[in-house]
Amino acid sequence: MPELPEVEATRRELEPAMRGARIVRALLRRKNLRRPFPPAFASRLEGRRIEAVDRRGKYLVLPVDSGDVLLMHLGMSGSFRLNRAAARGALASKTDPDFDRHDHVVFTLSNGVTVIFNDPRRFGVMDLIGAGDSHSALAAMGPEPLAPAFDAAALAAALAGKRTALKVALLDQHVVAGLGNIYASEALHRAALSPLRRSSTIVTAAGGPTPRAVRLVAAIKSVLREAIERQERPYRAGRFRVYEREGERCRRRGCRGTIRRITQAGRSTFYCPVCQSKSC
DNA sequence: ACACGGACCTGAAGGC
């Protein structure tokens, strides 16, 4: 499901239940998600204390007291649920009838909470980073969009020389971390920039930011901040200005445009051809 | 170094 706001909402839900607890048992109800679980996944976690529940881009990052770091990604359809009613110390079994067929991982914690990872499409990821090691996905990831370090100069530097359409570039996690298909469209609409515009056109000849880059960074930050504030629970329609609004009137004040849907890099883009024309 | 298309999965929704 998730883009950054939903992952952050998940993090906030998991943190009070998981931080400081020990993993008594890590039950894998199948041997892979998108990829196989790493070797000794369960045994490296069992007995370990969870020191933090952090987020980087769309990844949940959980350092444990051995120095390993548990990395989790929700893919398209992953979600967690907590079962606080489980008897303290009781261990889930693989064949427990309470599980549905998409409950793939069950963490039983020392505080009696059970954390269940459900993922119908299995595009999710669970991985372990060894103490002191780096992880390719994290190492190459672009800046956190809400961090001060993500500013117009940083965005310009990432887009300099890129011929790709702006919308496609915003989905590239090397450019900025955490944007997905909804908020890339939403941020471009807020910034009044065409999703079809070539990325390098918001960069000056010297590689610096143009006013458009300044606008786009501000739009990305505010769109994400507002979504986090709403504590977006699994996606509800009706909160977006362009996403899934094909054929509807543009909601920008004074704009009479009609939202269009196009395909870019195999994914739907929604935008208003009037207030997001290529000349904006 | 790009840029694009397809692959990976299941489920929901709509057309016939």
Add this chain to the structure above:
DNA sequence: TGCCTTCAGGTCCGTG
């Protein structure tokens, strides 16, 4: 009632 196609909030890999 099917059965078929299309679409879905994300990466990753192979090919030009």
